[in-house]
Amino acid sequence: xxxxxxxxxxxxxxxxxxxxxxxxxxxxxxxxxxxxxxxxxxxxxxxxxxxxxxxxxxxxxxxxxxxxxxxxxxxxxxxxxxxxxxxxxxxxxxxxxxxxxxxxxxxxxxxxxxxxxxxxxxxxxxxxxxxxxxxxxxxxxxxxxxxxxxxxxxxxxxxxxxxxxxxxxxxxxxxxxxxxxxxxxxxxxxxxxxxxxxxxxxxxxxxxxxxxxxxxxxxxxxxxxxxxxxxxxxxxxxxxxxxxxxxxxxxxxxxxxxxxxxxxxxxxxxxxxxxxxxxxxxxxxxxxx
Numbered sequence: 001x002x003x004x005x006x007x008x009x010x011x012x013x014x015x016x017x018x019x020x021x022x023x024x025x026x027x028x029x030x031x032x033x034x035x036x037x038x039x040x041x042x043x044x045x046x047x048x049x050x051x052x053x054x055x056x057x058x059x060x061x062x063x064x065x066x067x068x069x070x071x072x073x074x075x076x077x078x079x080x081x082x083x084x085x086x087x088x089x090x091x092x093x094x095x096x097x098x099x100x101x102x103x104x105x106x107x108x109x110x111x112x113x114x115x116x117x118x119x120x121x122x123x124x125x126x127x128x129x130x131x132x133x134x135x136x137x138x139x140x141x142x143x144x145x146x147x148x149x150x151x152x153x154x155x156x157x158x159x160x161x162x163x164x165x166x167x168x169x170x171x172x173x174x175x176x177x178x179x180x181x182x183x184x185x186x187x188x189x190x191x192x193x194x195x196x197x198x199x200x201x202x203x204x205x206x207x208x209x210x211x212x213x214x215x216x217x218x219x220x221x222x223x224x225x226x227x228x229x230x231x232x233x234x235x236x237x238x239x240x241x242x243x244x245x246x247x248x249x250x251x252x253x254x255x256x257x258x259x260x261x262x263x264x265x266x267x268x269x270x271x272x273x274x275x276x277x278x279x280x281x282x283x284x285x286x287x288x289x
Contacts, residue, residue: 004083004240005036007044009100017144018103019151021136022096024089038086041240048078049097049159051129056094060087064232065239065279066112070094074116075125075162081187083236097132097155104156117165125165128158178205178213182222190229191253196222231267234260238276245272 011020022030031038052059054073061068062085063078070076078084080101117125132154139147185199193199199222200207207222214222230252237248249260264272 004041004043004236007036007042009044009046009098010034011098017148019097019099019136019148019155021133022098024092024094024096027096028089038089041083041085041236043081043083043236044078044098045080046101047080047097047099048076048084049162050076050078050094051096052092052094057092059089059092059094061085062087065235068114070114071116073122074114076114077111077162083240095129095133097158099155104152104159111163115162115165117162121161121165125158125161128154128161132158178203178209179217182210182214182225186226186229190226190233191251194226194230194253196226199226227263227267231264234264234272235268235275235279238272239279248272 012022015021028038030036036042050059050061050070052070052072052074056072058072058074059070061070061076061078063076064082064084068076132151135147135150135154142150181203182199182205185203189199189202196207196210200210203210210222214220214225218225220228234248234252237243237251238245241248243251245261246257249257252260254260254263261271264270264275268275270278
């Protein structure tokens with residue numbers, strides 16, 4: 001069993017404030033210097049935009065228990081707080097753009113799967129990346145403040161190009177709209193309350209408004225979205241730590257391990273310890289927690 005490694009944002013010395021660009025070789029070198037196992041579970045507090053070069057081998061990548069294959073020329077966006085694991089980086093080549101939350105004004109909703117731009121979109125996406133990389137390397141021609149402003153705008157263009165690289169343009173949600181505010185509140189408080197009404201009261205919306213906004217953005221109700229976030233954190237802790245079910249229950253705000261087990265079984269179909277055993281490939285204990 002490998003514990004989750006929390007990874008803080010630590011850019012290169014010459015990187016602009018809030019954003020950095022590295023290739024796979026530099027990522028391996030930085031991980032070695034920091035003692036991070038890239039094949040093990042990591043939880044960064046910053047964004048990763050992973051791009052596999054068009055003439056390189058595909059890259060396997062696991063994000064929150066889902067294994068993806070980023071194809072040649074493809075992209076994968078990993079959000080802050082997601083637990084992810086790299087495949088064999090030495091067999092592929094690519095570029096990774098990393099940035100702190102808030103570096104760009106509005107983050108388009110990232111896709112849940114790798115993106116391979118079609119022929120019509122590929123040229124525009126490649127051009128946006130080249131422009132970003134060119135300005136990133138051109139540190140001395142402007143003041144640091146102007147350089148950062150330019151990079152924010154260029155990264156925003158790249159993200160928007162990628163967001164529209166599929167056949168159906170994604171729905172944009174205003175950064176200060178009901179769903180984005182609800183999502184941020186859930187990330188902050190999901191271990192404190194599992195009631196949508198509490199979030200609605202805190203944010204100044206009705207539960208109906210939050211449900212309608214969440215359904216429009218994700219295709220699920222506000223309650224379903226909230227429950228899924230709790231189940232995801234429970235799975236992370238069950239697989240990547242040896243904490244007893246009772247300790248995980250307390251961390252997630254449940255009054256008893258029995259309530260937690262009932263909640264988890266309702267959404268996963270297994271008890272917490274049965275899920276842990278299956279995910280790790282071990283025998284299920286005789287008594288489930």
